[in-house]
Amino acid sequence: MPEPENAVQIDVKKIIQDFPVLDQEVHPGKKLIYLDSAATSQKPVQVTGAMTDYYHRANANIHRGIHALAETATDMYEGAREKVAFLINAATPSEIIYTRNTTESINLVASSWGRAGLKPGDLVILTEMEHHSNLVPWQMLAETIGIRLEFIPVSQDGLLDLQAYQLLLEEDPKLVAFMHMSNVLGTINPAQKIIQLAHQAGALTLVDGAQAVPHFPVDVQDLDADFYAFSSHKMLGPTGIGILYGKKHLLEAMPPYMGGGDMIKRVKLRSFAPNDLPHKFEAGTPAIAEAVGLGAAVDYLSAVGMHNVAAYEHHLTKYALDRLAEVPGVWVFGPEANQKGGVASFTFEGVHPHDVSQILDAEGIAVRAGHHCAMPLHEKFKINATSRASFYIYNTTAEIDRLIDGLYSVKKIFG
Amino acid sequence: MPEPENAVQIDVKKIIQDFPVLDQEVHPGKKLIYLDSAATSQKPVQVTGAMTDYYHRANANIHRGIHALAETATDMYEGAREKVAFLINAATPSEIIYTRNTTESINLVASSWGRAGLKPGDLVILTEMEHHSNLVPWQMLAETIGIRLEFIPVSQDGLLDLQAYQLLLEEDPKLVAFMHMSNVLGTINPAQKIIQLAHQAGALTLVDGAQAVPHFPVDVQDLDADFYAFSSHKMLGPTGIGILYGKKHLLEAMPPYMGGGDMIKRVKLRSFAPNDLPHKFEAGTPAIAEAVGLGAAVDYLSAVGMHNVAAYEHHLTKYALDRLAEVPGVWVFGPEANQKGGVASFTFEGVHPHDVSQILDAEGIAVRAGHHCAMPLHEKFKINATSRASFYIYNTTAEIDRLIDGLYSVKKIFG
Amino acid sequence: MDDLYREQIIDRYKNPRHRGSLAPNDISYQDDNPLCGDHIQIDLRVNSEGIITEAAFDGQGCSISQASADLLIETVIGKSLDEAKDISKDDILDLLGIELGPVRLKCALLSLKVLKAGVYGLGAGEASDELVE
């Protein structure tokens, strides 16, 4: 028996109505069941409406304009920054840098802070469960300036080995960069503890929060994170915009990342003076409408309440794990429900994840198949790919039942 | 007497109806006259509609998904790339890299091609009229790896000094980077000639086409440009996406720019293999909806016809320059109408451009005031700021008449 | 996915007709699709007139990659090397008889890519997607 959906403070039926994309048949008679929110979330009409409204009412380039539209646009753009700052409890909005996505946020730190502050041989600690976006930028830095990379191992049940971490901390690391929640295992890492230990060892920390901010309350000051990266498109917001939070004194000390308009105070033919935060890191015309849409997404999530989002997803995840355990041949990766967010990655004995995904798709059920941008983690578990169902506030236990039915039909076809 | 608007093949009345933003009063009784398209253009309902439709019907993450939405989203994203390739006549869509804006496109070349290919002392030729986005990235490179910068001078009437250019070419330059059209002077530079001379001297070329692609036909193969950068938001498309065109063999030889998902083929803990073009340069979840919107903007411009866009803007520009010449104390920078696009930057004797802009704004007329991200050019002309009126296909000569009336009231107030 | 064709694919996947390897062989090539781990090796025997007399594939992966390899081997036996070079993406899609999205297309075309790289005598790792475009 599923727990009743109203056990948590969230009105799913009402929420679903805000997401027009969910009201469609992807194949004749097959209503969409979208279980791929870890890849990207759907957007409520409040978000698409805010952007259209911006374009139809206020669109202008920002910051340097005196006319009415430019002022409205600037207010909306900066207003969204304040909302984001409030959501993650940044000390000031100027600690919020708009980027394109989590990936760019991490590249910005690797490139600006990394090139300026790291020397050959300096140690950066990562984990074996990282997304490619928190691996490749550091590998590139290892190639160009010769930093050293070490990895916190992942146990068979999908948890970080904190004892191994403490041994690594003895090697004088400069940075510990890790994901808050795994997009494959679902593991919610003990971020506060990891950060505290890093600081004790004299290292800074960067948290990849791409799967965290959308799904549970995050307080960067409480965590004491030095850098924190996430993406709008995974948290009900538009594509094309991401966020880098950084402590002010760190951001202030960093050299600019890209050069161009708006990131400067003065420019001569052969020199420039960089602008103040946050503009120093926002070169050129930014993603203005996207910031407005992100602001609307933050409003939406705040109205639901991040605690409610987390509780509801926990309810879904628990239900999904229980039901998946019933299906013979299905093997779910990662820890159990109380250490994990709304992600269930699994293999199906004798059936390639592509085939699982394709057959589910024929039933209208969207799950992802592949390495989910975590090839080293898959290699660690000696598999090439998994199927992944991931959940958000617009999903229901009834949809999970349909997923399970779908898996039984996979079994029938390939049995 | 204005030339009749129908002298050119464009139905302005119909076009205006596609831009809801234009149908508003910015102050009571003051209808918006938007003369700031060089900063950012307005967007037709076809563009905002395409994006909303994408979000409400097809939104999913691209490339690695097997389910129906992911495939539709991938098709739309890649379909837009083909449209852009067709618009500027790239040899293949994989020569089109999506970035955030012109600024990032140029930074990508400076960082990837520049760091890999330039040595201390190597010469990069720029011009005195460049936008900050084509100055600062090279200054940053001058700082980090010690390249040398030289500048093609600008004459009093706003033209590049090609004789001085030819002398600079004798100094074995590696790159000539210049704007196709100036956002301040309006000057349309002889790009084909500049590129041909650069190639004869053994240098590559990068063209900042931010003000070109939106306003007249551009054929990168005909120009023989090596790199060509522009922004969606200035060509009726959304914010948050820009374009870098590059010749395939050049892009293939360049190291990746940012690291992360999608730009890789394989990732191990300590190494990665980059993906094929164009993905090699598109790390992380890209601006998917924005690509779709850009595609719709290209469709819109193509339906109007870039030759018609150019002809109509020429008509507006000629009319504006004639009428501005009537106003005592107004001084317009740059060449005459037949060497210039739809931009009129001017000073007003005894009145600061901020005040001009503010008083015009009170009349509903949006013009920009400042250095327009070209401080060195303003310094050259020994001024701090100019007012700039810029035109697009939704403007009319009647609006230019209102601008002139506005300038007379500036005169009255400050006279 | 149409049920009729799905049956053919599942059948080929479960009961391949040409799975195996040839030793000795005249041409052997292998490659994989890093995105999902599909792996295909193709061995060919070629006579003095350049006709493929025997062929076999081995590998692992999804039903599309394995079934299309099996179907491809069936087609290629008896063909000349030049004819093998002419096999196109569309030929493979005709063999499979289904519409494919971009991701599955890569699965479907892996065997053709391996075949062509072998026939063209490319070195290990030199097979590119351009072979099957």
Next chain:
Amino acid sequence: MDDLYREQIIDRYKNPRHRGSLAPNDISYQDDNPLCGDHIQIDLRVNSEGIITEAAFDGQGCSISQASADLLIETVIGKSLDEAKDISKDDILDLLGIELGPVRLKCALLSLKVLKAGVYGLGAGEASDELVE
């Protein structure tokens, strides 16, 4: 922009009451707004009790920057240095009596920034926007 206030601003801009410089002076500071080239210098004479007895500004720029400087000088004469430190952004807006967008706000606050940097004894180029937030 409201016509009534616009008149006051234009009047102050065209006919400033406190334009000039003081030599000798006790405090002198200057800064500019690079975005538009507005420039303001403020000179103060301060007596032994820390009261500003005389003040003048010089500079160039738009009507808002110059008028607000003139109005600020008028307010500051007779005040103590501590009172000068307490002048806020809102005080300037009250003096001007108009609503301002973010760009013009920088024009309006330039003179206050210069005044405070001088009063706090900052070095050249050390004035920051935080002084007037």
